[in-house]
Every structure is written in structure tokens, then in C-alpha cells.
Amino acid sequence: MKRTLKILCTDLDRTLFPNGQQAVEPEGMNNFVEFVRDRNFRLIYNSGRCKQEILEGVKEFGAPAPDIMIGEVGTKIYFREGEEYREEREWPKWLGENTPDWDVGLLRDLVLREAGARLQPEYHQNPFKVSFFLEPLSTAPAMADKLSQEIRQKIPGATTVYSVDETEGEALFDILPAAATKLHALEYVRRKLGEKREEVFFSGDSGNDLEALTGGYCGALVRNAIPEVKEALMERAQKAGVEDMIYLCQGDGPWGNGYFVSGIMEGLAHFGWAPSRKEKRADK
Ligand SMILES: [Mg+2]
Known part of the structure; x- marks a missing residue:
């Protein structure tokens, strides 16, 4: 068919x-x-x-x-x-209702404790997205794994997305509500x-x-x-x-x-x- x-x-x-x-x-x-x-x-x-x-x-x-x-x-x-x-x-509105444990302040504090993590520019942040660069690229995957575990424990309603911008050679780490x-x-x-x-x-x-x-x-x-x-x-x-x-x-x-x-x-x-x-x- x-x-x-x-x-x-x-x-x-x-x-x-x-x-x-x-x-x-x-x-x-x-x-x-x-x-x-x-x-x-x-x-x-x-x-x-x-x-x-x-x-x-x-x-x-x-x-x-x-x-x-x-x-x-x-x-x-x-x-x-x-x-x-x-x-x-x-x-x-739907995202807020479906992610009651979402806490941007807590997430920022948690990730910025890592020496290689820094916030992406403000225009890449929004109330339901917290975005970081992880450096250096060689250790970024391991750092992303560790952070993801911690975040899952502290805010079960959050999910993490790790990706690499191959053109810029940058490791990107986003935290979003699991529903977003x-x-x-x-x-x-x-x-x-x-x-x-x-x-x-x-x-x-x-x-x-x-x-x-x-x-x-x-x-x-x-x-x-x-x-x-x-x-x-x-x-x-x-x-x-x-x-x-x-x-x-x-x-x-x-x-x-x-x-x-x-x-x-x-x-x-x-x-x-x-x-x-x-x-x-x-x-x-
Ligand atoms: Mg793409």
C-alpha cells in the first residue's frame, strides 16, 4: 500500500x-x-x-x-x-505542566561545577532549555555521561542531549524537559x-x-x-x-x-x- x-x-x-x-x-x-x-x-x-x-x-x-x-x-x-x-x-504551557521538577538555577549550578563546562550565549537559552559547551572535545563525551547521570538523579523530568558541531569542533550539551x-x-x-x-x-x-x-x-x-x-x-x-x-x-x-x-x-x-x-x- x-x-x-x-x-x-x-x-x-x-x-x-x-x-x-x-x-x-x-x-x-x-x-x-x-x-x-x-x-x-x-x-x-x-x-x-x-x-x-x-x-x-x-x-x-x-x-x-x-x-x-x-x-x-x-x-x-x-x-x-x-x-x-x-x-x-x-x-x-504544556511543558511546564508536564515537568514540575524543572529548575534552571539548579541545573546551571550543577553543570558549571565542571571545569570544562561553560554556558552558551544567552540567545541559546530559554525557560525550557539550558545549553552549554563542553571542553575539551576529547573528554566531552565522558563529561556529558557523568553530568547526564547526575541530572537524571536530581531532576528526573529533565533530559540531556549531547551533540558535536563538527564544523566548529564544539561539543554541545543541552538540558531540556524530557517532554521537550x-x-x-x-x-x-x-x-x-x-x-x-x-x-x-x-x-x-x-x-x-x-x-x-x-x-x-x-x-x-x-x-x-x-x-x-x-x-x-x-x-x-x-x-x-x-x-x-x-x-x-x-x-x-x-x-x-x-x-x-x-x-x-x-x-x-x-x-x-x-x-x-x-x-x-x-x-x-
Ligand atoms: Mg544537524
Whole structure:
């Protein structure tokens, strides 16, 4: 049975935005723009970036304007209304109600006791997101593990997300309510729109995408993902029993090298939503 695509949700940095080290497929973004132009599905961007940074990236990389933005790792949701994006006020309200033990002051104190931890700039913080850099990069994973354990004990309603910005060489450590991740925010939007999980496509490249990639959607990991992320994804997918809903981009299809946005097209083709080049020509 052929599924209908109802929601195309993607991570931005090094997934839709080709801002990594691999070769950029020259027609990659044009193909994507063409694919979403006359869409009868919702286009959602789901990123660690804040609203302003998402809009800047859209401009910088020539990406299409989304219908919905999920920003700051799932802690903010915006719906497009005309040319504007309106923040969904129900979402932080829901987060507060579902995370009664949330305590930003306590979290900051706890993490800043580590010598290698420092706060990210103020525009990366919000009432439901506390974000740090961990240094040096070599010991950051161990530091993140230790901090995550401590945080789980002190504030069970909090979750931690560790990821590496490979371009900047920075280890990022975010603390969020367990109910406020990229996955939870997408689930909130999906339920609000009344769509089925299997008619949602999600693409990503790094640690903070793993939960959404294995959320029961049609998930594609772009080819530039590092081996550790590929392994972690397959392990998680097996545990969740959703291996057949996951596609690892290979760069051997009609949409090019599989890096960044060309990987999104490859993933869409894998799930039968994007045509092969041949069909595309025949259409015209
Ligand atoms: Mg990314």
C-alpha cells in the first residue's frame, strides 16, 4: 500500500543546509525546492537553532520557507501565518505542566561545577532549555555521561542531549524537559494536524536527531552522518523495532551524492515519495 506524505520534517544544519565538510551536490537545493513547491504536505524545520537563526539559514542556503518551525531543540514551535511565524503558546504551557521538577538555577549550578563546562550565549537559552559547551572535545563525551547521570538523579523530568558541531569542533550539551525534544515537539504538531506517524518523513544527521529518526516515522539519515551516529541509530532502531522505517543514505541513487539535502531527496525516493530522475523527465 502506498503511503501519502503528509509531513516532511527535517533537521537543518548538515541535513538540509549543506554546511559540513563533504562535497555539496550542485543541484541539491534546487531539486528540493522543486519537490516542495506545489506541496500538499506540511514542511517543518526542526532544529537546535532559534527562530532568527532558522530564518537566516533559509536565506543563506536558498531553502524554501517552512510551514512550521520547531526551534531550540524542540522547546519552541511556530506556525506560519501569512509572512509571519506565530509562536505556539500552548506548547511551553504544556511543558511546564508536564515537568514540575524543572529548575534552571539548579541545573546551571550543577553543570558549571565542571571545569570544562561553560554556558552558551544567552540567545541559546530559554525557560525550557539550558545549553552549554563542553571542553575539551576529547573528554566531552565522558563529561556529558557523568553530568547526564547526575541530572537524571536530581531532576528526573529533565533530559540531556549531547551533540558535536563538527564544523566548529564544539561539543554541545543541552538540558531540556524530557517532554521537550525534537521528537516530542514533532509529535505535538503531528497530533494537532491529525496525521499518522507513518505518513511523516524525518531526516537528520546527528545525535539530537536519533530520537525523532526512531519515532516510528519514515526516517532518513543523510550520508554525511559520522559512523558513531549510524551505529547508535541502528542500535536504537533495533530496540524500538523500527529498522525497516530507517534508511541510511548511500549516495548511489539518482539524486546525487547523498550528502545533506541530496540525502533528503534520496530518502524521499527510498520511501516512494520523490521520483527517480527518469520518471521526473517523463513527467515533463
Ligand atoms: Mg544537524
